[in-house]
Amino acid sequence: MTNPQRLVVVGNGMAGARAVEEILHRGGDRMFSITMFGDEPYGNYNRILLSGLLAGTDDAEEIFLNPVEWYRDNGITLHAGVRVVRIDRFAKLVLADDGSVTPYDKLIIATGSRPFYPPVEGMWRDNKTLTPGVFGFRTLDDCAAMVHHAREHRRAVVIGGGLLGLEAAHGLRANGLEVHVVQSAPLLMNQQLDTQAGHVLRRSVDKLGITVHTGQRLTAIRHENIVTGVVFADGSTIDCDMVVVTAGIRPNVGLGIVSGLTVERGIVVDDQLRSIDDDDIYAVGECAQHRGEVYGLVAPLWEQAVVLAEHVTGHNPHSAYHGSRTATKLKVAGIDVATMGLKQPEREDDEFVQFSEPRHGVYKTVIIRDDRLVGATLMGDVSKVAFLMQAFDRGLPLPEERIQLLFDIGTPAPSVGAAELDDDAQVCNCNGVSKADLVTRVRAGERTLSGVMNATRAGKGCGSCKGLVADIVEWAAGGKIEDDPAANWYVPCIPMDKPELMAEIRSRGLRSVSAVFAELTRDGRPDAASKMALTSLLRMMWGTEFVDERDARFVNDRVHANIQKDGTFSVVPQIKGGVTTPAELRRIAEVAERYDVPLVKLTGGQRIDLLGVRKEDLPKVWADLGMPSGHAYGKSFRTVKTCVGSDFCRYGLGDSTALGIAIEERFKGLESPGKLKLAVAGCPRNCSEALVKDLGVVAVEGGRWEIYVGGAAGAHVRKGDLLTTVDSPDEVITITGRFLQYYRENARWLERTYAFVPRIGIDRVRAVVVSDSEGIAARLDAAMQASVAAYRDPWLEGEKPVTPGQFRTALPLIDLPQVPVR
Amino acid sequence: MSAEHPVARADDIPVGEGRAHVVAGQQIAVFRLRDGRIRAVQATCPHAGGPLADGLVDDTVVICPLHNHTFDLATGCSTTGQPAVRTYPAHVDDNGNIIVSVPQP
Numbered sequence: 033m034t035n036p037q038r039l040v041v042v043g044n045g046m047a048g049a050r051a052v053e054e055i056l057h058r059g060g061d062r063m064f065s066i067t068m069f070g071d072e073p074y075g076n077y078n079r080i081l082l083s084g085l086l087a088g089t090d091d092a093e094e095i096f097l098n099p100v101e102w103y104r105d106n107g108i109t110l111h112a113g114v115r116v117v118r119i120d121r122f123a124k125l126v127l128a129d130d131g132s133v134t135p136y137d138k139l140i141i142a143t144g145s146r147p148f149y150p151p152v153e154g155m156w157r158d159n160k161t162l163t164p165g166v167f168g169f170r171t172l173d174d175c176a177a178m179v180h181h182a183r184e185h186r187r188a189v190v191i192g193g194g195l196l197g198l199e200a201a202h203g204l205r206a207n208g209l210e211v212h213v214v215q216s217a218p219l220l221m222n223q224q225l226d227t228q229a230g231h232v233l234r235r236s237v238d239k240l241g242i243t244v245h246t247g248q249r250l251t252a253i254r255h256e257n258i259v260t261g262v263v264f265a266d267g268s269t270i271d272c273d274m275v276v277v278t279a280g281i282r283p284n285v286g287l288g289i290v291s292g293l294t295v296e297r298g299i300v301v302d303d304q305l306r307s308i309d310d311d312d313i314y315a316v317g318e319c320a321q322h323r324g325e326v327y328g329l330v331a332p333l334w335e336q337a338v339v340l341a342e343h344v345t346g347h348n349p350h351s352a353y354h355g356s357r358t359a360t361k362l363k364v365a366g367i368d369v370a371t372m373g374l375k376q377p378e379r380e381d382d383e384f385v386q387f388s389e390p391r392h393g394v395y396k397t398v399i400i401r402d403d404r405l406v407g408a409t410l411m412g413d414v415s416k417v418a419f420l421m422q423a424f425d426r427g428l429p430l431p432e433e434r435i436q437l438l439f440d441i442g443t444p445a446p447s448v449g450a451a452e453l454d455d456d457a458q459v460c461n462c463n464g465v466s467k468a469d470l471v472t473r474v475r476a477g478e479r480t481l482s483g484v485m486n487a488t489r490a491g492k493g494c495g496s497c498k499g500l501v502a503d504i505v506e507w508a509a510g511g512k513i514e515d516d517p518a519a520n521w522y523v524p525c526i527p528m529d530k531p532e533l534m535a536e537i538r539s540r541g542l543r544s545v546s547a548v549f550a551e552l553t554r555d556g557r558p559d560a561a562s563k564m565a566l567t568s569l570l571r572m573m574w575g576t577e578f579v580d581e582r583d584a585r586f587v588n589d590r591v592h593a594n595i596q597k598d599g600t601f602s603v604v605p606q607i608k609g610g611v612t613t614p615a616e617l618r619r620i621a622e623v624a625e626r627y628d629v630p631l632v633k634l635t636g637g638q639r640i641d642l643l644g645v646r647k648e649d650l651p652k653v654w655a656d657l658g659m660p661s662g663h664a665y666g667k668s669f670r671t672v673k674t675c676v677g678s679d680f681c682r683y684g685l686g687d688s689t690a691l692g693i694a695i696e697e698r699f700k701g702l703e704s705p706g707k708l709k710l711a712v713a714g715c716p717r718n719c720s721e722a723l724v725k726d727l728g729v730v731a732v733e734g735g736r737w738e739i740y741v742g743g744a745a746g747a748h749v750r751k752g753d754l755l756t757t758v759d760s761p762d763e764v765i766t767i768t769g770r771f772l773q774y775y776r777e778n779a780r781w782l783e784r785t786y787a788f789v790p791r792i793g794i795d796r797v798r799a800v801v802v803s804d805s806e807g808i809a810a811r812l813d814a815a816m817q818a819s820v821a822a823y824r825d826p827w828l829e830g831e832k833p834v835t836p837g838q839f840r841t842a843l844p845l846i847d848l849p850q851v852p853v854r
Numbered sequence: 855m856s857a858e859h860p861v862a863r864a865d866d867i868p869v870g871e872g873r874a875h876v877v878a879g880q881q882i883a884v885f886r887l888r889d890g891r892i893r894a895v896q897a898t899c900p901h902a903g904g905p906l907a908d909g910l911v912d913d914t915v916v917i918c919p920l921h922n923h924t925f926d927l928a929t930g931c932s933t934t935g936q937p938a939v940r941t942y943p944a945h946v947d948d949n950g951n952i953i954v955s956v957p958q959p
Contacts, residue, residue: 584910
């Protein structure tokens with residue numbers, strides 16, 4: 033462009049500089065010649081780190097976001113230390129206190145805030161200068177002056193017990209001063225915290241050696257050239273030689289007022305961050321008021337800067353800011369505090385979960401309305417903050433057990449918040465992926481969870497770390513994680529969730545995996561990673577009408593055995609309910625010897641596993657065993673573990689063994705989204721561990737049976753939810769079949785019941801399966817009956833292989849090498 | 855220099871699957887893709903020795919059945935961060951035989 037537009041930015045703080053960065057990022061350097069005015073004689077720095085600078089934990093070098101060279105390198109004219117005093121909107125000029133006049137085409141006001149000084153006697157020496165020894169806490173200069181003053185003085189009073197006041201107190205304490213915090217409200221951080229949290233925080237602050245005075249209103253600052261003390265409304269005093277005023281901030285709106293812009297608490301802007309009076313003037317950050325809100329946090333400012341840049345560059349003229357849900361996580365005086373949304377329940381039916389442990393400085397609450405997180409406070413232990421922030425921000429579904437929002441319960445490894453985790457901490461214990469590996473990927477530009485998971489293989493083993501991986505990726509991306517539309521797709525190559533995909537398959541009558549690829553993928557080509565999931569789905573949907581293509585099966589399902597690390601297979605014959613006979617045991621023993629089976633092992637599901645069988649031996653092994661398949665290899669119904677029940681056990685209340693055998697007989701080998709492990713216990717002693725099974729049945733006194741669903745005791749541990757209690761084994765089988773069919777139709781691929789049941793919610797599952805709330809019970813029962821009727825023992829294929837070389841080894845032995853000829 | 859070896863009849867490999875053969879002293883997994891092409895790569899996964907002939911394939915990649923490491927059948931390159939697998943030129947001749955070319959030492 034030959035004549036770039038003139039963009040003038042008033043304010044060189046975090047908002048102004050961020051807005052310019054976002055504009056440059058969208059090619060703004062070609063569109064605009066940019067001029068920036070900054071009140072302070074520096075480049076741009078991170079104001080949030082000033083408290084670290086005061087405490088001596090950060091140094092001045094580190095807090096600069098953009099040094100002066102950055103402005104030069106990006107062709108920005110920076111007037112540092114120059115204050116703009118007026119805008120002539122009609123001539124489109126800005127007038128500065130150095131007498132300069134600068135024309136603009138587009139103007140951004142980002143003047144931020146200034147400290148609020150309560151009107152008390154002794155605060156000011158003259159119109160512009162504070163009494164010596166009195167400080168605000170806003171700028172780099174304030175901070176430097178405080179550090180300098182603190183060296184030769186010993187007792188400081190901080191006016192204001194909010195966030196900034198506590199940070200100042202902590203910093204001064206680190207400088208060796210005796211520190212008092214004076215708060216006019218009855219609580220510390222009363223803006224963000226409820227009463228209890230305020231008390232817990234106060235205990236923690238006390239422990240830092242900071243004296244807190246609440247409910248005290250300052251009336252005067254005593255001084256003799258320099259500060260000597262403070263006086264309160266009740267007449268009491270504190271002697272001191274330093275006062276820091278952190279009693280709130282006020283937006284800098286003077287420029288807006290004198291220039292004729294609409295100003296309420298801040299400069300009033302529309303959804304594009306433009307002044308409502310002037311389309312060429314934008315306001316962003318703490319000086320802007322959007323839909324009645326003025327934000328004093330950094331996250332909303334980032335969001336505003338993006339919208340502003342999208343709009344002013346024309347990159348996306350429809351970009352709009354709709355306000356921010358403010359969630360903060362900070363260290364206040366070394367104490368972790370995270371708050372979001374409401375601090376206490378407002379309506380009668382708001383759910384409120386509260387945990388308080390003042391002695392350890394831990395306090396947590398969540399507030400839930402209509403199943404959505406609307407507020408949370410975490411103090412002392414913020415390990416759950418990443419999930420809560422996501423849930424708050426995006427309205428994610430919440431765990432049915434609300435306590436899980438506050439604590440990790442029943443997870444194998446102690447879950448640690450993403451931010452606190454050490455870089456070298458191993459996150460994925462299956463594939464050995466560390467936090468640093470994940471962060472590196474994000475820094476390299478990967479912005480979706482699945483992208484990071486694919487690149488690092490984190491979460492691709494047992495999957496139990498997926499939540500933590502998601503937290504870390506989100507944290508590393510600074511919350512700017514891109515929604516991954518593929519996350520809800522049933523298979524990666526077709527952009528549909530499971531219900532959509534099923535409807536499409538049904539309406540088009542697609543009965544084979546290749547037909548699905550041809551009709552529903554973008555390029556009509558097969559996708560190896562989607563084959564197994566589609567095979568399972570189509571078989572479930574079509575039963576005997578399914579057109580079975582063997583190449584779409586995983587190897588286990590091609591040869592009906594479980595592949596082992598050396599390419600051999602494990603063979604588990606069916607032993608229903610864990611009940612066998614001497615004759616069967618004899619045959620198993622003979623087979624093990626005949627085929628040199630290297631390992632014979634009892635499984636957790638009460639069966640016998642022959643491990644290390646060569647693929648080519650499988651048909652002979654099956655024939656010699658003369659037993660049906662135990663299906664210990666597929667994403668399917670696996671086993672029913674039972675206790676000895678009422679025939680022999682002196683405690684047995686119900687015949688768990690017979691019921692277990694009946695269940696396994698009916699549902700054996702049924703394909704499903706994830707494997708299914710069941711159990712039946714003859715009494716509440718639960719010897720068969722029915723409470724931690726995908727579906728567990730427990731006999732209770734009175735001839736009744738409890739049915740639990742969604743339990744697990746593997747990579748993930750979860751006690752099943754009580755679905756219902758029924759009066760007879762027949763009802764157990766009916767409800768079991770209906771639940772399994774509901775799970776088959778609605779669970780995502782590889783979603784075990786321990787994830788599926790809480791996702792749907794046990795109440796909903798119960799309504800559908802037990803009370804037939806959707807009127808689908810009869811259809812579910814019929815679909816299950818069809819699947820059961822279509823069952824055929826796959827080991828019969830051993831007699832007549834289905835494909836050429838079905839049982840041919842995939843690791844053929846190499847002929848002995850020939851002796852080299854000399 | 856490489857020599858061409860007939861390894862099997864095309865019909866001996868089901869469409870979309872792989873079978874392993876020893877060709878000129880090397881274990882090679884031969885795949886008959888659904889688009890009709892033949893691909894041949896080393897039989898073992900470089901990660902942990904998994905049998906690639908047992909893997910799921912599409913027109914471009916094979917997924918090892920042990921840990922889901924994925925390899926491009928044409929180039930041998932891994933899309934999951936593993937070392938590449940060796941690839942061998944392969945085709946079906948006019949008589950329906952699969953011919954694999956193996957470099958001579």
